[in-house]
Amino acid sequence: MRIAVAADERVGVAEAIVEELRRRGHEPLPHGALADGERDDWAWAAEAAARDVAQGRADQAVVACWTGTGASIAANKVAGVRAALCGDAETARGARRWNDANVLALSLRLTSAPALTEILDGWFAAARSDDESDLANIRHVDEISPSA
Template structure:
């Protein structure tokens, strides 16, 4: 799988993100933010760049990180077609892939240890998106929410 990676700092597990992906057989197609000497390292810019790699087809998924993971998640989710999930444990990572068909994994540099990173990545990559009709309908609705309103009924 082709994966883009971003981090706004070189703290915590940031320096090992690309290696952890490669160890699992994935191709790191781009690094952004503090991981690239030529780019702005602020979380909003770095996370947007990685998310755009996914949205524009240069990457299949992305991994974005900042101190809490929250800003990286918010920035990535602003890019149309992105479903970024902030995951602090393996169960959340599996759920994000299964029920939300998340295509961007957001991580906290403060809260994720090397051992926890391994657990999160293993769960993320081992879990396929659900084929259940209600789960697919929810993911489709996310796309509809992000699209300009047309004849969509107003929420009650």
């Protein structure tokens, strides 16, 4: 699977994300601080990875910044993206299952290497729910448009 990866700095598990994805047989597409010549601010880096997903260049993405919150917010601004900030494996499983999340957001401050492995295990093990109630929620989220 092609997975866009963005981080605003090379601290914490930023580089480990790329290594772990490769180890699992995925093709990482780096952005931000993980790519030469790209703007590495969190908003720009997360947007670039999210656009890869929205435009079909990547199947999924992993975005990260110090708290993970900014990267999640920026990614969610891109149409067709459902980014979820996950701090543990169960949250990652739920984000994929009930929310059909296609972008995983992580905190570079809080995510340890062992937690990263567990979160990715949960993320990749889960499939979208086929329950009509869950699908209705996903459709409704897709229909919500920004308003003042």
